[in-house]
Amino acid sequence: MSTIRPIAVLSLVVASALVAGGCSSSSAAEESTGAAAAETVTFSWDRNVAGEDEEPRYEETTVEVPADPERIVVFDMASLDTIGALGGEVAGAPLDSVPEYLQGYLAEDAFNAGTLFEADLVEIESQQPDLIVVGGRSSALYEDLSEIAPTVDLSLTGSYTENLERNATFLGQVLGAEEEAATALAEVEAGIEEARAVASAAGTGLGVMVSGGKLSALAPSGEDASGRGARGGLIYDAFGVQPVVEDVEAATHGEPISFEFLLEHDPDYLWVVDRDAATGAEGTQAAAAVLDNDIVKQTTAYQQDHIVYLDPTAWYIVFGGLDTTQIMIDDVMQIAQ
Structure with missing residues (x-):
């Protein structure tokens, strides 16, 4: 349960x-x-x-962290995003996991703090950080990292917009950028509302993840309001897409779906996340190539050019930072053009 x-x-x-x-x-x-x-x-x-x-x-x-910390180590990419968007910089992170569009928010001499799942504790301690931020995939690192420096967990829990406001407000306080945080939040929250209005009026939709040549249906988060469930439900929960069936998860008998499922339920829009592109998997087909077949070509979404390819890094890896939320808003607003 x-x-x-x-x-x-x-x-x-x-x-x-x-x-x-x-x-x-x-x-x-x-x-x-x-x-x-x-x-x-x-x-x-x-x-x-x-x-x-x-x-x-x-x-x-409850953790007390220093205001205006000189050296911040971040294992949560959404937090790295928000820190950078508010004018801060990050001294250490799992460098191999930092998306290209966020690398400008790293200090010039930023050190590699490990991976999202395994921290280099010796290196981190030697760098004497003032604040460490974990979240999502890296939450399990909290205990070990909290012994080195004040550590907070900014994982997504529940409403996307509530979490975005909570985390940006907190980081704005830490960085002494309260006004900048308030302004940025007002802008992205207005953008989300605009995107919701467009998406909710566009008919039915189905979020689809493509990986290894196979399809999985994304469902509203429902009771699974954190982690993987929240991420998969973003297109519905945060951006107002009307699911093509009332209970997507029940209709799929789990997550994997066939091309025939797309034709049977025939949503007005397909919202596609290419997981392999997000993770950098090698030797796999792009999502567009996987969906280029005779069955998909019979769907309303294909025939009306309503297959929307979402930024895979924003929707699968980062989701939650200020800059990333704007990328997500722009993705949804494609259908208004």
């Missing part, structure tokens, strides 16, 4: 952290020289503390 992961609660408290001075004369000296107290930002979320094979069990976790 699916368990709904609670939406993380954000506590954006900018607090003055008193530096332990050891004696009153030292404190007085600091006051006389006008030394400013260091600021911190407090972030709280519900973390799954259950073991790998146990039912999820959530516990509120």
Whole structure:
């Protein structure tokens, strides 16, 4: 039975952290020289503390992180996106996983922090980061990384727009870019609403993932409001596409579908994610080539030129950052042209 992961609660408290001075004369000296107290930002979320094979069990976790940190290590690509979009830069990341359009947000001397699934703990500790951010695929690294530096988990949990607002607001506070975050959020939220209006008025749709020459149907997230379910349901949940069948998952008897399924349900639009292009898989057919067959050519979507190829990196790898959300909005708005 699916368990709904609670939406993380954000506590954006900018607090003055008193530096332990050891004696009153030292404190007085600091006051006389006008030394400013260091600021911190407090972030709280519900973390799954259950073991790998146990039912999820959530516990509120609160972390204080330094405001305006000098060295940030990021394992969550959506957070790297937002940090860069708000004028910050990242000192370390799993460099092989950083999409090309986000590489400009890395420091010139950015170090390789490992992979999305395995952190190079020795290297990270030697670099002395002030803040570490995990999320999604890298959430399992939290325990080890939190022993090195303040670490927060900005995983997608529940509503896409709520999470986008939560994370951008928090990172804006951390970077001292509150106004920039508010402005950027207003722009992308207006864009999402515009895209929703267009998509919801366009008739029925089906999200399809293509990988290894095979098709899988994407379904609204429903109870699976985090991780893989949320990602697959974005085209419906965030952007308002009307599913061609009420219960996509039930209609597919799981996820894999045939070309005949497309013809049988015949949605007005096909929204396609090329997983192999996103992951850089070698020796595979492009999604457009896989869908270039006699059965698909009989569908309404093909005949009316309503097959929309979504940016695979944005929709499958990153999803959640400010720049990436704009890419997703632009993808959906293709049908308005």
